[in-house]
Amino acid sequence: MLKLLPQVRSSFPPFWETVRVQIIEESLDHPHPFNALSYTWGNVGRGPPNRKVIVETSEGQRDLRIYEPLETALLSLVNGRTAELPLFIDQISTNQADNDEKASQVKLMGEIYTKCERVIVWLGPSTPHSDEYFTFASDICSEGVLSRVMGPNVGHFREVFDAVMDSTVDVGGVVREDRDDILRLVRLYGHHYPIRGAVDVLGRPWFNRLWVIQEVCLAPQVVFTCGSSSLCFDCFRAGLLFYTIWNKPFIRTFQQRKAIHQESSFMSLYDLVIKYSVNEDGIKVGAKLSEDRIFGLLGLARADEIMDGMKVDYNNVRNTYTMFAALAARHNLDVLLFSQKSDLDGDLPCWVPNWSISCLRTPYGYSNLTTPVFSAGGSTISQPPIADLALGKLTVQGFSVDRVNRVGVHEIQRDVANDSTEQIYYPSFVRFLDEINEFLGSARKTEGSRFQDAPDQQLHDEAAIRLTDGGLSARQFPDTFDPTTAQDTLWKIHRNVYRVGQVEMNAELKRQSYSVTRFIRTVGIVPWYWVPASEVDVLRLCATNPIRAAWKWVEAACDFVTDMVGVVLASSALQLTAWFLHMKQQYYDSVDLAAANHKEVFRHVGLDSEHMGTREWMLYTSNLYRAIGRRLFLTERGYVGLGPEHMENGDAVVVLVGSSVPHILRPDVETDAVVGSSQTNVGHEGKVSSVEPRWSYVGEAYCDGIMDGELLREGRLDYVQFHIF
Known part of the structure; x- marks a missing residue:
């Protein structure tokens, strides 16, 4: 372990102080009180450590090299007198160049962090935004309300939370008292909440480092430090809870720590x-x-x-x-x-x-x-x-x-055009489902197949639904929704999704057919001026009636210009409409058709509005999303x-x-x-x-x-x- 000593100040003002430490050896069987430091190594991989640490020994001073982020943390802890107890710091306490020593020390990490007095989490130097967040969290915790709600009264915390979010919920007793106190905090501090500060703090790289999970979850006490500001674990969490700004790494760490300390639950x-x-x-x-x-x-x-x-x-x-x-x-x-x-x-x-x-x-x-x-x-x-x-x-x-x-x-494909990670490409689903029917048809012709000569069309239809998402919806619908109607609902949603794909496919084909280069060929009508006359007829007309021949050329040119203007206008109108709908779907999805028009629009394109956008619809389409990239066999x-x-x-x-x-x-x-x-x-x-x-x-x-x-x-x-x- 390391005991931090007063730093050595540089004789040259532009240079920083130098960290000075004393190394102490302890046995984990009967250790003296000590703390542990949790931090981010930072610039590892950009070269060897280059920041000097002076180690005081009985034989004089020795030099040790560390990375700059750790140096910044140690200098801040010395100046703030945050670490008066000896510190365990993995970068120094373990010889990182010796894989055998690392292996032996890693086995002890769980015991080290369990037996320490507390873990000091170093998030990095402070910024004006981070200082605002730490000050705000400290102020609201000083009221004592959140510590009570998340401490002795945590058993009915969910009931309190629901009452805060919905004023129509009728509660009484302690729950009502806690609700009223939290609402009072909202009135006093809500408009002062430092959103940028919370984003600044939660965006620190420490929150996405794997090693810190056991460091924070095992320690009896945790202190978050950012520059010269500090908060205990519960106060830090209270600041986030107050505005419900949560990020997944912190939720993950909090849940793991709660399971260990409150439920004594360890995972395999x-x-x-x-x-x-x-x-x-x-x-x-x-x-x-x-x-x-x-x-x-x-x-x-x-x-x-x-x-x-x-x-x-x-x-x-x-x-x-x-x-x-x-x-x-x-x-x-x-x-x-x-x-x-x-x-x-x-x-x-x-x-x-x-x-x-x-x-x-x-x-x-x-x-x-x-x-x-x-x-x-x-x-x-x-x-x-x-x-x-x-x-x-x-x-x-x-x-x-x-x-x-x-x-x-x-295969089912992701809708790349909409840049969505949870949107299937419906035309690809149509092709995929058509291939399912083709494969099932081949299976029915295979000797010994369970589908061979099956007279029941229902067997075919149920297998087709299972093959779209690997059987997930067929299992989940009866367990999640009304089992008496689950199968029928699944079939209707399956048919609607297929119909959506057909509608999108037809719309895309129509859009392509209205391109200038394909318009005439798609329509199938060849203009009269596009068919060349025989050379004999042209020569005869020019010789016998040159005025009529010239007028014919002028008439053909006018018809050509008129037709091309019409083609361009029709193509542009359709392309602009398609572009507008695409941009509306991508950027203004909340601006939707009036609710009264929904059923009419769905009916017009052959869709059942009863199941569109329901929980059943979302479950089925999310299962289809999971099947993206898989192939039939x-x-x-x-x-x-x-x-x-x-x-x-x-x-x-x-x-x-x-x-x-x-x-x-x-x-x-x-x-x-x-x-x-x-x-x-x-x-x-x-x-x-x-x-x-x-x-x-x-x-x-x-x-x-x-x-x-x-x-x-x-x-x-x-x-x-x-x-x-």
Whole structure:
């Protein structure tokens, strides 16, 4: 630990003071009181540390180099006398150049931050805006109202909040007293709220750093420091709560801290890793080293087999990620679903998730990060997977369903024109649904298919709906809405979405047909002056009646000019109308048609206004959005499903025991060359050769008809060992 000493002042006024410290060694078994510093390293990676620290030892002074942000923090703490106790500072207390020392210290981080007196959060130098926020938060906390509402009375905080937001809510007793006190605060301080200050503070890089999560969540007390201003954790939170300005990183930290200190609830290491690595709806929490995606969360994890089996090693990120995936697969084979690499030739084995990639998404077969929707492979792992870390091989038990012999070409696309991250491109959905009907038609002609000669059109229609979004809406509607009408409502919304796509497609085709270059061809009428007369007739007319011939040329020229002016006007009118509607939708979406005209407009284009924009509509379209980029596949035995966009003909659909969804695996080409293609093909009975091929992991799949463990219950397929590399 470091004891901060008075700084050494420079003899030259332009230069800053130099930090001076004394290093103290302590045992965590019986430590003296100490604090810990939580901060952002800043300019790491732009060269070696270049700011000098003077270390006082019994043998004299020694020099130590640190980065500038830490120097700024230490100088501020010395001047403000904020850190009178010794400090634990990871940049100095751990030799960052020694990976073995880092590994041993990282294992102790949870204990260090748990046993410290408090964590001092350094947000950086102050600004006029940040000073306004700290002053405001301090003032409203001095009233004592928020500390009472978020402290002793936190049990009915939600009821108080609802009463504050809605004056018609009838409350009494303590709830009413708390509500009235908060409303009084709003009247006194609301118009003084420093919005720019809150944005300034919450925009600091500290809030998006992975290591700070355990630093703040484990410490008994937390103090936020910005320049010379300080606030305790609850006061800092109260300032944000007062105006309900919240950002996701702070919400995440607050919830984790509350679970640990108020509920004594610790998550498994696996759940922590996916919680802080999956970032489909926001910016990924930052970590300088890829290994810290796991090591930076060890202090927050409860003891389990994954936690106990992890070895901290900063020398090989491949081994770290592979070891974690192997340990996680023994308990939850769905860890494979996070292996979402676009290619199969990366540094990691194809079955190992890369937690550091910029965008990891929630698996398609999950309603949230921890809740699977399906159970294709059952809920238990009968034979735990075996991992060979040296070879990067995972051996897992399962059975082959069938071989893919056709992959779709259409997919649901994002509406790039509107620059929307939650808007599907409806014309692409029309093409996608047409392809679904085509695939289902092919499945009905496949011998042994569950769709073969099916007389019930309802079976076809229900399968078509499930294939649009991977079966999510068909599961969620009966659980979320009225189960007696859920299926009928889903079908009507599905038909409306398809109709919206047709309307947009027809409108786009009409707009294109009114372009100047295509107008005449689209209309299909060829003007008389566009058809050349025979040379004999032209010569005869010019010779016998030159005046009439000249007048004919003038008439043709006038008709041509008149027609072209009409074409340009018609084309311009339509193009300007389309442009206006596009700009209105993109920038003035709130300026909508009058409510009285909605039903008439929808009826005019063949849409049912009853379901447009409802909760059911939003749920279905959000599920369609999750299916963007996936492609249809048809197997040799007539199974139809959705798979990754980079799947190919010849890939195998397999069900791994203990996994919630089927998977797409690809036989290794080199193995095929060695053992022969006949030994790696999946037969019509779903069996594979006794010679085990090497497989590559392609991605998760939805395969209609086997998502609830039907094949497990039938017991017609032989279990085999899949060796995935």
